[in-house]
Amino acid sequence: MVAPLKVGIAGLGTVGAEVVRLIEQQNSILAARCGRGVKVVAVTARSKTKKRGVDLRGIDWMKDPLAVAQHPEVECFVELMGGVGDPALSSIEAALGAGKSVVTANKALIAKHGLKLAASAEKNGGALNYEAAVAGAIPIIKTIREGLAGTDINRVYGILNGTCNYILTRMELEGLSFEECLKDAQRLGYAEAEPSFDVDGHDTAQKLAILASLAFGTKVAQSAVSVEGISSIAAEDLRAAAELGYRVKLLGVAMRTATGIEQRVHPTMVPLSSSIAQVMGVTNAVTVDGAGIAPITLVGPGAGGAATASAVLADIADVARNVRALPFGRPVEKLKTTTKAPMERHEGGYYIRLMARDLAGTAARIATRLAEQKISLESIVQRHPNGGIEPVGKSTKSSPVPVILITYATTEDAMRRALQAVQSDKVISGKPQVIRIEKN
């Protein structure tokens, strides 16, 4: 019988305590699956006395994370503290430098320091596994890195932030405003007191940067991601989307284009019939488009103690089975530098909602301005006072009326120029709302 893999854990919050509990509870399955058991030999956390509902007897309590990483028996260091600086960074560096393996759920740290850490893992022979850092229990890292190892990937996109998806779901189902839903999400613990990291799209951008690296062999670079959040979305947009056969999701999208890898996070209209449109509440989902094959979509819990612990345990199991995948799927020195793709060059369809001053004249003017930019319209509809839609031109009202345009694929540059011209024409009041459309 091979000796069990000896694990040290830094951080005993909800996830850490669940990992300790699962290692105990699942040990015979882990032993059968991996050819050896898993044993926690050292832990640390901020408070030694806090009640956690797990039995820590027989496990060394260390004074700090670095001591766990350096514990002579620890072969696999599990970092579950969070934070992009020390002690998470220095303790992971110490473990990898000593040839140990590391498992972490820390997406911010991987997004910021992943390349340096991966280089150390590759040089010293340890694993650096971080399945829990992106989309919780969904095995998307393993799927891209291993399950699609021989598949040429053209696009990877998904719902990577449960807070935003929860807010958009409630806005749509209950017709509420962004602010109302955010407050409720905060009250229920789905959103932080300082929500901007989630609702402005930065959390999604960190995760997307990691997925893009794995899919396209580029260096992780959060700075290469164009980011827009969901705070500008109105309940009216969600209603109109539904009527037009779409649903609005905050997507992270990374795709191959003629000019390089485009990485962007923004509210997106997806067809109601797509798998990703069905993903409601705090659930996450990721779709991968491989060359020549239909899209593959993975849906599941993106956060929560048990879901995150499930991914951490799978990573530990890979270490126990002695699997050493390259952290970013390819050697770090082969990863290519990626730069921010200018959104002006983005190509796709657009949803545009604007307030027309004088309906008949406005429609003609808008059509002209769009035609000047060679933009074709899939539909142009006017919102009814009762919330429905009808073809433009049926109303005789003279006060501003909301009009919704759906364009066929065009460039963002052309769309912006057309809207600027429409604004200069003074036929609309206020600023148009623009949401990009992502088709399957």
Next chain:
Amino acid sequence: MVAPLKVGIAGLGTVGAEVVRLIEQQNSILAARCGRGVKVVAVTARSKTKKRGVDLRGIDWMKDPLAVAQHPEVECFVELMGGVGDPALSSIEAALGAGKSVVTANKALIAKHGLKLAASAEKNGGALNYEAAVAGAIPIIKTIREGLAGTDINRVYGILNGTCNYILTRMELEGLSFEECLKDAQRLGYAEAEPSFDVDGHDTAQKLAILASLAFGTKVAQSAVSVEGISSIAAEDLRAAAELGYRVKLLGVAMRTATGIEQRVHPTMVPLSSSIAQVMGVTNAVTVDGAGIAPITLVGPGAGGAATASAVLADIADVARNVRALPFGRPVEKLKTTTKAPMERHEGGYYIRLMARDLAGTAARIATRLAEQKISLESIVQRHPNGGIEPVGKSTKSSPVPVILITYATTEDAMRRALQAVQSDKVISGKPQVIRIEKN
């Protein structure tokens, strides 16, 4: 630089030719991901002269599959011929016996001889990878075996046969009969001339038996699966399902129950809001319920040359990376024997469609018979002549009218006894249609 993994391929149909082409085209990515390239050194197929659109120069053409498996340079034998007997079986046995690794897409062979082959792989040190055998390009084997290695699985279920899902989709969307859709599917090449293996559920049963083994640590046993096909489903059932908030899918379901592992394949009503209900056409999907976490669903192409080749290539990449997962996730000698769970013990809700002779009297009689078996009704509705539904009792028609019942969870035994009693009462004409309901 490590030498490339030397591969021999038996079978050069659509999948085999695509694998040869992809290995050539993706070689630099494979080399970066695996630390070594992949090289095809030997092949065989029925016809040497058939045009395949791939360059076979420099590759040894062998007289038969066994010669490929025994080729002195071949380290990884890729079986893409199909068939449960020889030459597929004997050539795989020869390769494994010599300590070589094997990659196959042959679900029938794995379902029938998988245990024997896995034992040989474990003894001799080779891998036995068969990701393509279940759900095509969806990495469900890897997900259960590795991605959920530390997660206690309670249920795995899915749409595993594209032919059936294609037929059910067209029946629902176009209101066609099973026979019409089957004929069309045959004409379009989605169904075989002899369709019973697909439409009677046996293909799904083979795949389910493999998934159950991986999820629950049981010996693969197709004979332990209860199987019903889709030929009894009427367009009217699909219409009624939609009105009641459900959709009918042919599901394979394996789940832990108090009396063991229940494995069953049958038409199933799933909630319209579930991920699995959105899966239309030839697409496949699998959902895994882990203890304490929300379900994880994987959706993607279940068949086709490129999709199957994608999974085969991922398996080859694992061999190249020197990963040797246990074929069934646990050592073969630790797998438990599983027996066929009697469907009478199955617990769940039921959709029942029957023709009531005299509506008022029938409703009372049915309610009494169900109450005798302690079965509660979620709803009982009568079909309108125009296809709609309305509460029972509003019609005064005296000719038989279709009535639809939805029950709360009960045992199959109780449901069958209640229906038998209703039939003995002679208040209905014909045999009731019964479809099991699977909730998330």
